[in-house]
C-alpha cells in the first residue's frame with residue numbers, strides 16, 4: 141500500500157486558541173478517508189494544513205511525498221480542493237468558472253463530462269451570484285475535480301444538498317474513487333461517513349481519539365454498549381461524548 145497523505149503530530153494554534161493539539165494519521169492510495177468531529181474539533185484547520193493553505197506550528201505533513209508549504213506549486217497540480225464557503229465573483233458564470241479553473245492545470249478533466257455528472261449542464265450559463273446553495277455546492281465539487289487530481293480534499297461535501305442530490309453526490313464520489321483518486325473527506329454526517337469512508341479519524345478537541353473503519357468502530361461501540369448493533373453515530377458519541385450533527 142502506498143501512503144498518499146501522512147500527518148504526524150500536527151499542531152496548530154491561533155493566538156491562544158489551540159485548534160489542533162496533536163493529530164496524526166496516514167491515508168493510503170485509493171482510500172476514502174474521513175475526518176469526523178463536531179464543531180470546532182479542528183477538522184478544517186487540519187485539512188487546511190494538508191492543503192498548504194495554513195502553516196503548521198508543529199509536526200510534519202507529506203502529501204504525495206510533497207511538503208504542502210514548501211512544494212505548494214507542485215502539490216496544487218495534483219491536489220483538488222473543495223473549499224468550505226467558496227466565493228467566486230458574483231457575475232462569473234458556471235461554465236466560465238470551470239474554464240478558468242481548468243486553465244490552472246497541466247492535465248485537466250473534461251469539463252463537459254464533469255458538468256454532466258454533477259448536473260451542472262442546465263446552469264452552465266448561470267452567474268455564481270444567482271446559484272442556490274445546492275448549486276454552489278455542486279460547482280465547488282466540480283472545481284475540486286477539474287484538475288484531474290490524484291488526491292481530493294472535500295470539506296462538508298453535502299452540506300446544503302437535498303437528500304436526492306446527496307445520494308447522487310455520494311455516487312459521484314464513489315466513481316471518482318473508482319478512477320483511483322484518493323479522497324480526504326471532512327464531515328460531521330455519520331451516514332455519509334458510514335456509506336463512503338473506508339476508514340475515519342475521529343477528532344475531538346484537536347486530538348485523534350480513534351482511527352478505524354466505520355464497521356470496526358460500530359462493532360466496538362456495540363460491544364461496549366452491550367447491544368447487538370450500533371450505528372456510527374453511537375460510536376461517535378461513545379468516543380467523544382458529543383453529537384457531531386449539530387449544524
Ligand SMILES: Nc1ncnc2c1ncn2[C@@H]1O[C@H](COP(=O)(O)OP(=O)(O)OP(=O)(O)O)[C@@H](O)[C@H]1O
Nearest residue numbers: 154157158159177178179180181182183184185186
Ligand atoms: N482563523 C481563526 N482564528 C482564530 N481561531 C480559529 C480560526 N479558525 C478556527 N479557529 C478556532 O480553532 C478551533 C478549530 O476550528 P476548525 O474550524 O478547525 O474546526 P472544525 O472541526 O473544522 O469545525 P467546523 O465543523 O465548525 O468547521 C475552533 O476553536 C475555532 O474557533
